[in-house]
Amino acid sequence: MILDIDHVGIAVDDLEGSVERYRRTLGVEPSHRERVEDQGVEEVLFPAGASFIQLLGSLGADTPVGRFLATRGPGVHHVAYRVDDVAASLARLRGEGVRLVDEVPRRGSRDTLIAFVHPKEMGGVLIELVQIAG
Amino acid sequence: MILDIDHVGIAVDDLEGSVERYRRTLGVEPSHRERVEDQGVEEVLFPAGASFIQLLGSLGADTPVGRFLATRGPGVHHVAYRVDDVAASLARLRGEGVRLVDEVPRRGSRDTLIAFVHPKEMGGVLIELVQIAG
Numbered sequence: 093m094i095l096d097i098d099h100v101g102i103a104v105d106d107l108e109g110s111v112e113r114y115r116r117t118l119g120v121e122p123s124h125r126e127r128v129e130d131q132g133v134e135e136v137l138f139p140a141g142a143s144f145i146q147l148l149g150s151l152g153a154d155t156p157v158g159r160f161l162a163t164r165g166p167g168v169h170h171v172a173y174r175v176d177d178v179a180a181s182l183a184r185l186r187g188e189g190v191r192l193v194d195e196v197p198r199r200g201s202r203d204t205l206i207a208f209v210h211p212k213e214m215g216g217v218l219i220e221l222v223q224i225a226g
Numbered sequence: 227m228i229l230d231i232d233h234v235g236i237a238v239d240d241l242e243g244s245v246e247r248y249r250r251t252l253g254v255e256p257s258h259r260e261r262v263e264d265q266g267v268e269e270v271l272f273p274a275g276a277s278f279i280q281l282l283g284s285l286g287a288d289t290p291v292g293r294f295l296a297t298r299g300p301g302v303h304h305v306a307y308r309v310d311d312v313a314a315s316l317a318r319l320r321g322e323g324v325r326l327v328d329e330v331p332r333r334g335s336r337d338t339l340i341a342f343v344h345p346k347e348m349g350g351v352l353i354e355l356v357q358i359a360g
Contacts, residue, residue, distance in 0.1 A: 094279075110349055117322045145228075171234050216300040
């Protein structure tokens with residue numbers, strides 16, 4: 093079901109400073125930036141092979157990433173797996189009795205279709221499923 | 227400098243139960259299992275494109291992953307980036323004043339060369355650099 097790691101989502105306190113730090117220390121260049129209002133984040137993507145490193149800045153304290161930063165501090169927020177069909181993946185997970193955050197796919201950044209799986213179900217890891225726009 | 231995400235390392239309380247859960251829910255099959263005594267872990271790898279999902283069971287409470295589980299609970303332990311030359315990457319990081327966990331590359335699982343970067347330096351994310359055996 094999993095085609096690849098689509099990205100690792102990393103919550104950061106200071107988006108611009110973190111982008112600069114990743115550029116300088118890891119020698120990566122950002123390839124995409126997007127403000128995703130309904131998720132309350134601004135994201136910057138760095139390509140890493142066929143995957144991405146995703147830095148996530150919060151658009152406010154009362155957003156999922158804002159609350160994550162307040163309680164856990166900066167760090168890995170979620171792991172996103174690329175699948176060919178998010179709806180089919182959700183059906184499989186539902187069939188295994190897995191609790192979902194999103195019961196149906198919704199629009200993500202880069203015109204993707206996405207859905208989140210509840211972290212309680214996957215050993216404390218918030219998992220996102222990502223279907224690239226066909 | 228970064229060729230790909232080599233793997234995402236996920237600390238789990240129950241390695242066998244977690245392997246089974248990943249197999250059933252995400253439809254992935256383990257491709258490698260290794261006990262790494264000097265890191266105090268047993269790891270199971272699932273391929274995801276050119277990357278891996280790495281489940282990490284602790285070999286005891288007094289190991290890095292054992293302490294991580296005791297203080298943070300199960301979840302993402304580290305993110306590993308594939309590079310072509312770990313020694314050169316360490317030199318670059320050192321040149322940028324980045325504090326390292328490993329000053330020189332050491333042997334990892336799968337006959338890789340690896341080094342860890344201090345999480346305080348990279349926004350709370352423990353980063354591993356991985357050079358595939360040539």
